[in-house]
Amino acid sequence: MIAHSAPPVVYPLGRSRFQALLLAGLWCAGALATLCWLYSGQQARWHVVLSVVALAGAGLAAxxxxxxxxxxxIVWDGQSWRREGVGYQSGIAEQRISVIADFQDLLLLRMQCDTQRSACVWCERSAFPERWLDFRRALFSPGRYAGSSRAVAVSGHADAASIQTKQ
Incomplete structure (x- = not known):
């Protein structure tokens, strides 16, 4: 079987609405737990004040x-992945992209460059629906794998997937 490489594709990266909702939901769960704790009759002692300060700090950090x-x-040129934008240098090829989770309309990717610096990014279909399938084809193209390919699907299968670019 001949493995073909996916055609070039460009897909936008940025602030994820899903990530914002997830962070807000987790913060609200923490706020609800703190409010329930306060409502249960705890007096305003140092540990209650500390929990409220920690909750505020977690919200601000998120x-x-x-x-x-x-x-x-994110750009796939047919040979390697790279990120382009204001905050990072254009043209620096990513060494590795790993799919952490695949929700079909939402992907969580881990991108690691030569300097061993890595970043997790959320990619959403809603960012550019016309290119979503092209982007997924480039990510999961059998022509990109040196060995066997495994994909992570959030449907009960927990195998790790590592997608490596040609070097």
Whole structure:
């Protein structure tokens, strides 16, 4: 069987609405737990004040992290992946892209470059629906694998997937 490489594709990266909703939901769960704890009759002692301060700090950290997400694009040129945008140098090839989770309309990717620096990014179909299938084809193209290919689907299968570019 001849393995063909996927054609070039460009897909936008940026702040994920799903990530924002997930962070907000987790913060609200923490706020609800803290409110229930306060409502259960706890007096305003140092540990209650500490939990409220920690909750506020977690919310601010989540908001700052989400706002710090850099906007750009991910590019598959037929040979390697690279990120382009204001916050990182254009043309630097990514060494490895791993699919952490695949929800069909939402992907969580781990991108690692030569400097061993890695970043997790959410890619959503709603960012560019016309190119979503092309982007997925490039990610899961059998022509890109040195060995066997395994995909992660969030449907009960928990095999790790590692997608490596040609070097």
């Amino acid at each position: 908001l700052a992290g989400w706002k710090k997400t850099e906007v750009g694009q």
